[in-house]
Amino acid sequence: GANSLVILDSCFSGAGGSRTLIAKGTRPLVLAQAVQVPANVVVLSAASGTQISGLYDEKQHGLLTYHLLRGLQGEAAGKGKAIKLDALYGYLKPRVIRQARIDNREQEPQLTPAKLSGAWADEDLAVLR
Numbered sequence: 001g002a003n004s005l006v007i008l009d010s011c012f013s014g015a016g017g018s019r020t021l022i023a024k025g026t027r028p029l030v031l032a033q034a035v036q037v038p039a040n041v042v043v044l045s046a047a048s049g050t051q052i053s054g055l056y057d058e059k060q061h062g063l064l065t066y067h068l069l070r071g072l073q074g075e076a077a078g079k080g081k082a083i084k085l086d087a088l089y090g091y092l093k094p095r096v097i098r099q100a101r102i103d104n105r106e107q108e109p110q111l112t113p114a115k116l117s118g119a120w121a122d123e124d125l126a127v128l129r
Contacts, residue, residue, distance in 0.1 A: 003119055005085070008045040009053055009062040042120055043112040044068075044089065046096070051107050054100055063099055064109055067092035074128050081128035086116055088125060
């Protein structure tokens with residue numbers, strides 16, 4: 001069947017009132033590891049393990065989403081203005097980790113499977129005009 005890319009950057013503001021256990025600006029993540037991912041599906045998730053995904057407050061986006069968009073706008077482009085999924089992940093992962101640490105927390109995006117093959121490794125995710 002067709003290949004699918006799933007990108008998970010959860011969307012929870014922490015504004016749940018006195019009963020919320022999550023600090024404002026953090027976002028819980030449904031773990032992709034909890035389900036069997038079919039071979040034709042690749043999952044890019046905002047955080048790993050028990051980490052939570054966070055906001056990039058000054059940019060008004062989730063931390064993963066902000067760097068994903070920057071990468072797709074050309075910062076992750078290689079020769080010929082092509083963007084491959086592994087290059088996009090290689091671009092955004094250290095930036096998300098660095099900004100999360102500035103915000104005093106740990107957040108490491110995950111790509112599942114970690115080693116891309118077939119069309120995911122060979123074909124361009126996007127080509128800039």
